[in-house]
Every structure is written in C-alpha cells, then in structure tokens.
Amino acid sequence: MTDYAWLSEVRSMVGREYGRIYAWDEVNPAMVRQWCEAMGVDNPLYTDPEYAATTEFGEVVAPPAMLQAWCLEGMHMNNYPPGSTDENPYEVLGLIEAQGYPAVVAVNSELTFDRYVRMGEKLYYTTLIKEVSEEKATALGTGFFVTQVMSFFSEKPEGDEKVGELMFRVIKFKPANQPKPVEKSESAVPKIKRPKPGISDDTRFFWEGCEAGELRIQQCNSCNKLQHPPGPVCSHCHSFELGYHVSKGSGELYSFVVMHYPEVPPFDYPNPIGLIQLDEGVRLPAGLVGVEPSALEIGQRVQVEFHTFDDEMTLPLFRPVSA
Template sequence: MTAANPPAGVPDPDFHERLTALAEKRMAAGEVYGEAAADPVNLPMIRHWAAAMGDANPLHTDAEAAAAGVHGEIVAPPAMIQVWTMPGLAGPAGRPESAGSPIDDVLAALDAAGYTGVVATNCEQTYDRYLRLGERPVPATRLTGLSGPKRTALGEGYFVTWNVTWYSEGERVAEMLFRVLKFHPGERKTTPDTRQPYPLGPAVNDDTAFFWEGVARGELRIQRCADCGELRHPPGPVCPSCRSAGRTYVVASGEGEVYSYVVHHNPPIPGWETPFAVAVVQLPEGVRIVGAVVDCAPAEVGIGMPLRVTYRQKDDNLILPLWVPRET
C-alpha cells in the first residue's frame, strides 16, 4: 500500500485515506466465494471456445481421441477456466441476486472519484488439474493489493490486484492473478496545430516494428516464417510450427470478413465514443486480426460482414489500421 497525497483532479482531500481503509478491510476479509458455474462444464461451450481460439487439440472435443489419451475422457482446456463463472449481463453467473465480490466497491469508489479509465496490466493463471464434463467450478475472490496514486502515461491512477481461485469437488483446480490500472483521464491540452495525443498507443518492439512501419505506409503486413513460410499474427519471435527465428512478411490484400465481434459499451475508453464494435477479422491469407469497425453503427456489424482496412491518423505520431464495411 502506497501512502500519497490525493491526486490532481480529485476534489475530496480524504479520498485516498478512505479508499485505503476500504481496500484494507476487503483484503482482511480474505476469500469471498461466489456462485457455482451456472452451467456445468459441457462439450458445446468447449467446442465454441476451441473454434474461437484455434485450439485443435482433440483431447478437448473428440471423445474417441480423449478416451485413448492420458485423461481417459474429454477435459476442458485449462485456459478456459474463467469462462465457466464469468458474470453475465444480469450479474455473476447470470444471477441478479448476488453478494458480489470484494473488489466491486473498491472499483466503484474509484469510478465515483473520476478514475473511469481502465486497462488490464497483468493476468497470470496457474492450473492444478483439468476440469471434466459435468463439473461446476466455484470461484473465490480476494483483493490482494492497492497501489497508488501513481503517475502513468494514461494519467494518475491506482493499480488494483485481485486473485480468483476456482474449486471443484472440494479441491482447488486453478488460480488467476488479475491487475488493472484505474486511471483519471483528465484533460490533455493541445495547441491549435497538434492533435490530442492518443492515450492507448501500441507497444512497438523488435517483433512488431515491421507491422507499424507498414501501417505508416498504408500496408497491412503479416509476419511470415522465413523457413517454412507459415503466416502468423500477432507477430512473434519464433515460428510456432518449425521453431525457426527467421522472419519476413507479406503484404495482405487489406480485405477480410467479421469472424467474431463484441460491442463495447462500458467502461469509457479514452479516444473512443461508446458504443463501438471491435471485430476479429478473418483475412483471406489465413490469419485473423483484431480491429475496430468504423463508419457504421455497431448494430450493423455481423458475422461474415465483408470489410476492408482503412488507416486513420489518431495523433501526430500514430496511425491505426481500422476496418470499414466493404461493398460486395
């Protein structure tokens, strides 16, 4: 816990002390158990998740292959653990009547004080065993950290950390550490000759520099293995197929179609007006890329919608590849 003066833009001088006291109370409470999964672990949900993630492991979907495997039966992908108990629109596990979790009022207090911006900074999962069909895992959440206020490139904010542990049939099956930055967007001053700086610029490194250099030239570049020729996105240091570190790229056609999408309503995102649609775009080159769909209402976006890439200047230094409807 970091003691500090109240951050700029927060009128209540006692806010930090009250927030700290609230967080300490919630941390002292330890684990708070939620509702068991509304639906048991089931094959249809596994199939949908595996298709969306490109997980072709037959141990998760093929009964015959799973029976001959080490588990002797179908098991759920470990990384799917959070899916089973994610809250729906009506509340945790789709149930309006719920006690909530120990982080709810801490996050609500930050929202009320103007810390409406949010970005996830850490997600670390540990798996103890696989879930089998028919199990109903139970989540237990505990608040484990509050740090701030801290100055960041996005604005002053607090880092909030919590852990979720899932239990099934009396034993722990998985745990997740999750951390977000709740920040105060504030107002950025600009001169008449400059654009307002875009607050969520991409991280550019040795693996991604070629992509953003292409965007600046109006090219949608896809990484290709220099040895086996496989295309991959997002880009990475090593080919997942042949493990070669040799890399080159191809320039995609710039066309695609909506493979999957979400419409973002809340929380507010700096630089964007909600609601807006974000799609997983299937490219004819065989890879998928994530991007916002613009120049149409979110309600018009649908699976299979033909798109083409467009490039929009977000500030004086950043151009983003976005997607617009394509006439067929």
C-alpha cells in the same frame, strides 16, 4: 505520494474474500467443442472421445484456457445462477473512481491451472482483494494498482478441490493533462449525406420517376403484370419487353422494423422501415414518416410522399393515413 484519508476505507477491503459465483452448467462436451471451434483449437484430447480414451485421462477433458468461461454470466450482465453471491467484488474500484480516478490506463491478467477439468464437474469461483498499491505516477497521470484473485473450485462430496486461479490487475488513474476540445465552426464540419442508391439501366426509370413525383412500378408489356424490384426480364413470362405503371402510391403496412442501433448518420433514430403492400399487388421497402414507432400496426393504410435529401436525391417515403 500523498496518503489520502479516504484510502483507509479502500485499504480495509484488502484481504476481503467475496462469496461464490457458480457456473450455469456442468463442464460438458458441447460447450468444449464450440469453444475449440471458435478459438481454432484442434487438439483431439478435447473433442475426440476415441483418442482421449487412449490417453492417461481416459476421456475428453476441457481446455485449461477455458477455465474462466465456465463461470461467466452470459449475455446479460450479472445474470448469475441461483446460490451465487450478490456481493460486488468490484466495489473497491468504484470507491477509487469516486475520488477522481475514472480512467483505466492498463490491465493485465494471469491464468494458472492446477489440473485439467473433466466432464460433469460443477465449478465456482471466489474473489479476493489481494492488494491496493500506493499512488503511482505514470506518463498519463497518477493512479492505483488494484489486484484481485479469482480462485476456481470444483464441487466434490469429499471436499471442494481448487482447479485454477485468475489474477486480474487494473490501474485506475487520474489523467494528468486533459487536452481542451478544439472548437470547430459548423462550416468546418463536413455534412454527412445520405448514401445514393445504385442506379442501372434496369432501375433508372424508377429513380427518374421519384424526381418527377411518380411512383413507377415495372410492368411487362407482354403479360401486363407488375414486379418490384425492377429487373432485366419479366419474372412471370420471361419477356424482355418491359415498361412501367404509375402507381397511386396507396397501400398498407405489410410488415415493419424499427432500427435503434447502430446509429448511422445522417439518419434519425429510432428509424422505422416498412414493407409496403401497394394496392396494385406488389411490395416494396421504404422509410416511414409522420408516425411514432410504437403506434405502427400491421395492416394500417399508408400513402406515398416524395422527400428530397441533400438537394439531389428524391426518395419515396410512406405516411400512415386514417382509415
């Protein structure tokens, strides 16, 4: 294969060892228990102190397969404990990507253990760039195998002790034949419609009211009280004699949420949804229109308006109005 000039910088990184990445917490039984629960591991050596006391270890120990978990950054990327290196052990991959090898065709890893890890130990690991292969040809394209080795240690006053090792290998490759996108006419792409609400005998009056431009709220004919969502019986007096009241559709924003993710077509995002307190005293959830999500405020006045979607479904939405 061709020996590119830029490979000299990549190969100069082989043998480089990056500094320590520390664990946030000491090895502890709470995290061991949660890991075992999540992974379906029921070995009492890891979670039962009475049983573990009868073994050669004399106490519970951490599952070996949990080794990598102790030094993970958590929910936020690169959020490592104080004292950890700020060097980037993956910069070699970035150099290869920059030369037109952006894809990953395969990865593999091997986790080996020197001994069990005990409660109270504090771990860290270092990363070694072990190898960058010659350019290899695959059925999908050409690329480079990059092998890294993470060595895990336990901090000891008498000298840190190695407890395990993780070998991680990835191939960064350049796709050989990229298929051309198939052009489709707009008419060939099916239009995604809004999901229709479930309509029953108890709620049909409400949706028929929307089609007629009326916000109908269920009302008991016995006690005259209102309720929403509609039900088969009055929640106040338990009467089955139910009708409806046509609301003026005015009220205030009792609460709201702004949906950002996941984005589900055909809805627009960000998608503000409000819980509306009608002047008649009942609350109902509905979409909000005509407002920037950042401008929403609890208590602001709103007014209903009816929007028809897909030429077949009319929904009550609420627009903020001036005081």
